[in-house]
Amino acid sequence: MRRILTEVHSLALNAFGSPTLRLRTPLDWHIAPGQAVLVDLGESSGLLSPRFPSEIAAGLVSVPLDPDSSFRPGMGLSLAGPIGTGFRPPPSSRRWLLASSEPAPVRLLPLLSRGVERGIEIVFAGSQPTLGLPPSIEIVSSLDQALGWADYLALDASRQALPSLLASLDANGVATTALAAEIVVGSDILCGWGGCGACAISTAQGSYLACSEGPVRPLSSLLERRGRRGA
């Protein structure tokens, strides 16, 4: 994790119509899809705000912004990151299935953009209507419809939705397939290095720290442990 001073490039709306802050970043600062940052957005709590970027480009990163913020282009603000590990789709994968428990899966947007740039076939599965995705992306209503087709699965869940998501994946038999699969779970990150314990994600079999042992995890690390318990 590195602390850098950034500058507001512009304010924009992300693919889902939510306000974002586009920040200029040093060219030697790199962040992967799925990794998080801590940004000094002037919170009244005095703390840095954890954010999952919605856009990653060379020298630029976009982070979700509260609607009542008063940032202007050219303003400076500090940022710490990248935090943890990001998505690592197998280089040979060509058919990605992305799914989210959220109506606006911001945490998946950078991965989705990267896939589109590389000409990957992408299907997005969401139980709720998802607007704003590129037209080249096929949208299905459930994972089942594309699990047999995909060679890589990337999931996004809120902490609240994680138990039901894992249960449905168990029911789908994902645990018994050889499909490369990863998951990112939203969490309130405070320190970014595993010091405070605030970002712990609990599953039926244990817990991990989103900042130092995530945010992106192999799905098998959650499902296999669930399987062992049931055995």
Add this chain to the structure above:
Amino acid sequence: MALELSSGKTDVRLERPWLNLPGTLGFSDEARNAIDLGQLGALVTNPVSLAPRRPANPPRSLRYPGGLLLHTGHANPGLRRTIRQHGSRWAGLPVPVLVSVLAQDAGELGRMVADLESIPEASGLVLFLPSMEGSTIARWVEQATSLQRPVVALLPLGGDLEAVLAAAEAGAAAILLGPPRGSLEIDGQSVEGRLYGPGLFPLALQSARELAPLLPIPLIVSGGIATPAQARACLQAGASAVGLDFILWKDPQAFLSDEAWA
């Protein structure tokens, strides 16, 4: 500006009069890529219990104007596993390590003290003293001091004077005033936890002024201290050192760097 913590038999010297609060920097060197740990006076580990503890159920952190309510459950792998995982790293750290001890009762405390006897890398203890009567506090401190290493009694900022005096008279090497507890409502649910953040600083400064003259041992105050100027104010008010919390997460160099103190 150095601080000596004495057990009567062994002394620990903090070259700088500040340390992190338990629960801020992990169990050993987790923060090494973000913080120069040598810039601390001592490293205080995250709270360690005799048996492993799991994280508390969410929500664990609630932000509010002026600070943060944190309810982590003090998740840790238990004392013996913590020693196995981190004991060798303590030896390699550039500052003394104070192990933060979270016992449920006097019996647990006795077993933890016994386990720590063979761990010289633990230079001293920070003893959690939750809300309890002065006589109980005195017994716990006496029990912990049997380790013959400095025991820092951790009590809540703004808490009971009787408790502070009892810990001091029972042989604590120092008093550390740590995060007070509070509660917030979210979605109709009351969440209790420790309070951190800049909104606590006036209480920290006031506590330094009021308590330091009453104590025969060093007083370490904490609560929203974010700048060298705030630390100096606490030291001038009578504190012997300060405890750091949210600033270590937000911008540690703003406090720890030599430039900040120039």
